[in-house]
Structure formats: C-alpha cells, structure tokens
Amino acid sequence: xxxxxxxxxxxxxxxxxxxxTVPLVLAGRTLPPVLLxxxxxxxxxxxxxxxxxxxxxxxxNLVLDAxxxxxxxxxxxxxxxxxxxxxxxxxxxxTALSRALGGG
Amino acid sequence: xxxxxxRLDAEQRRILGKAATVAVSVAPxxxxxxxxxxxxxxxxxxxxxxxxxxxxxxxxxxxxxxxxDGGTPQAAVVAGILxxxxxxxxxxxxxxxxxxQRWKRVLAAHLLIDESMAIGAxxxxxxxxxxxxxxxxxxxxxxxxxxxVGAIALGGSPGLVERLGIDATIxxxxxxxxxxxxxxxxxxxxxxxxxxxxxxxxxxLPPGLPVIAAGAAAMLALRTPGVDGEPP
Numbered sequence: 181x182x183x184x185x186x187x188x189x190x191x192x193x194x195x196x197x198x199x200x201t202v203p204l205v206l207a208g209r210t211l212p213p214v215l216l217x218x219x220x221x222x223x224x225x226x227x228x229x230x231x232x233x234x235x236x237x238x239x240x241n242l243v244l245d246a247x248x249x250x251x252x253x254x255x256x257x258x259x260x261x262x263x264x265x266x267x268x269x270x271x272x273x274x275t276a277l278s279r280a281l282g283g284g
Numbered sequence: 285x286x287x288x289x290x291r292l293d294a295e296q297r298r299i300l301g302k303a304a305t306v307a308v309s310v311a312p313x314x315x316x317x318x319x320x321x322x323x324x325x326x327x328x329x330x331x332x333x334x335x336x337x338x339x340x341x342x343x344x345x346x347x348x349x350x351x352x353d354g355g356t357p358q359a360a361v362v363a364g365i366l367x368x369x370x371x372x373x374x375x376x377x378x379x380x381x382x383x384x385q386r387w388k389r390v391l392a393a394h395l396l397i398d399e400s401m402a403i404g405a406x407x408x409x410x411x412x413x414x415x416x417x418x419x420x421x422x423x424x425x426x427x428x429x430x431x432x433v434g435a436i437a438l439g440g441s442p443g444l445v446e447r448l449g450i451d452a453t454i455x456x457x458x459x460x461x462x463x464x465x466x467x468x469x470x471x472x473x474x475x476x477x478x479x480x481x482x483x484x485x486x487x488x489l490p491p492g493l494p495v496i497a498a499g500a501a502a503m504l505a506l507r508t509p510g511v512d513g514e515p516p
Contacts, residue, residue, distance in 0.1 A: 250452025
C-alpha cells in the first residue's frame with residue numbers, strides 16, 4: 181500500500197475511535213451531575229479556544245494577520261445584533277479587504 | 285423538500301440556515317485540501333476517501349501536510365491524531381444530546397466535527413440533536429465534493445482561501461455561535477480563561493492540544509455552587 185493509503189486507513193480508524201469512545205461508552209446513560217455541570221460549560225471553553233486558534237494560530241506560531249481584522253469586525257457586528265450570515269460575510273470581506281490593502 | 289421544511293418550526297429553520305452557511309464556508313478549505321492531496325501525490329479517488337472516512341479537516345490537513353513535506357505515514361498519522369484528540373472532550377458534550385439507540389450513536393459519532401458540535405451547542409436544548417445532525421450532514425455533503433473538485437481541477441490556485449478572506453469565516457462562525465452563551469460572569473470567565481490558556485499554549489504544545497487544555501477552563505464550572513446547568 182502507498183504511504184497515502186496506509187495513512188488513510190490508520191487515520192480513519194483512530195479518528196473514529198476518538199470521536200466514538202465517549203458517546204458509545206455512555207450508551208444512553210446520562211452523565212453524572214458533576215460531569216453535567218462541566219459539560220454545560222465545555223462548549224463555551226472549547227469554542228473560545230477554537231476562535232483563538234483559528235484566528236491567531238498557524239501551527240505552533242501566533243500570527244497577527246488579516247484574520248484578526250475579520251474577527252474584530254465580526255465582534256462588532258455581533259454586538260450590533262447582526263444576523264449569522266451577515267457576521268460571517270462581513271468577516272470575510274473585512275479580511276479580504278485588509279489583505280488587498282497590503283496586510284497579510 | 286419544501287414539504288419537509290414546512291414541518292419544521294422557526295428555530296429549526298434558523299438552524300438549517302446556520303448549517304448551510306457553515307457548510308458553504310468550509311467549501312474553500314475542501315478545495316484547498318484537494319490541492320494539498322495533489323502535492324502529496326494522493327490521487328483524487330483517495331482524496332475523496334480521506335474526506336468521507338476521516339471527515340475531519342484539521343486532521344486531514346495535518347496528516348496529508350506531513351506526507352506532502354516528505355514525512356512518513358507514522359508521522360502523518362500522529363499529527364492527524366493530535367488534532368483529533370479534542371473529540372474525546374467533545375464527546376462528553378455530544379453524549380448528552382444523542383438518542384439512546386446504539387446504531388444512531390455509532391453513525392452520529394462519525395459526524396462529530398467542530399462545526400456540528402458548535403451548531404448543536406448553540407441550539408436550544410430540545411433541538412441540539414437536530415442542530416448537530418444538520419451541521420454534520422451539511423458539511424458532509426459539501427466537504428468531500430469540494431475535496432475532489434480541488435484535487436481534480438485546482439492544481440494551481442494558491443491563496444484562494446486567503447484572497448477571499450474565507451479563513452476568517454471559520455472563527456467568525458464559531459464566535460457567532462457562542463455569542464448568545466457569553467452572558468453572565470461564569471460564561472465570560474470561562475471564555476476568557478479558555479482564550480488565555482489557548483494563547484499561552486499554542487507555541488508550547490503540538491497543534492490540537494491547546495484546545496483540550498482550554499477545556500480545563502470548564503473545570504471552573506465545577507467550583508461554582510448551584511451553577512445552572514442550562515446553557516442558553
């Protein structure tokens with residue numbers, strides 16, 4: 181098998197196991213109350229982290245580039261109660277414009 | 285199709301709209317992944333398999349990126365796994381929304397990605413499973429197709445994602461999805477701490493791990509007595 185094929189098979193299995201472990205182990209039982217309290221705040225923590233990594237991370241480097249402009253505009257739009265699609269489109273436009281005007 | 289949509293309530297239609305928007309915004313990344321496969325010598329049919337069987341953008345880019353740089357399959361798999369470790373933590377959130385039937389859980393687990401988790405979490409409690417499915421299936425429709433198109437047609441389109449500012453749409457979408465939840469001291473404290481942990485750890489840990497560490501910020505919730513376990 182080629183390198184690409186070996187990687188594909190191993191990765192597909194490993195990633196699926198990571199995704200399926202908790203839901204299958206739980207198998208219909210509800211989380212104990214302690215874990216429920218954590219779980220309710222988990223999306224906030226995880227998504228905040230993802231916002232940060234997808235804005236300023238590039239591999240292991242922190243990079244301030246045009247994406248920051250896009251997120252700043254998104255933040256303002258959200259504060260001004262803009263709709264979901266508007267926020268996303270404005271972020272793209274702001275970033276593209278910022279790059280066109282000469283920033284990475 | 286309109287008959288189905290007609291039977292959904294207003295909130296569900298809003299969720300479908302978000303799912304569609306998110307799916308459209310991952311399309312350029314799918315195209316970019318197809319191009320990367322070309323660089324790594326992975327044929328379009330195998331590129332399609334990556335996007336349908338692995339179905340995890342971060343892991344796919346990490347693994348194939350290693351191959352494109354001349355790395356070994358072992359290194360590629362490790363890189364891909366590191367970027368998927370956060371799904372164990374996501375699984376905790378997901379487990380709460382899933383119907384009890386085992387076969388549904390087996391299938392649903394495959395659809396677990398950042399976007400499906402985010403859309404599900406942003407939905408009201410009674411629609412979380414619906415939101416998760418909508419997000420997961422919408423991306424599952426777009427992502428593999430975009431990958432194949434990228435692999436076949438876009439050999440030389442560097443910088444497409446950057447030129448259109450598409451790379452900002454992903455964090456913008458995540459921000460928009462948690463925005464309603466960022467109310468009250470607890471949520472804001474968790475978000476701020478998670479962001480801080482992430483910024484500090486990105487240069488220190490391999491990619492994928494800072495997000496898990498940020499999950500530790502959620503431990504704050506444990507210390508708050510009587511926290512209302514009801515995310516908005």
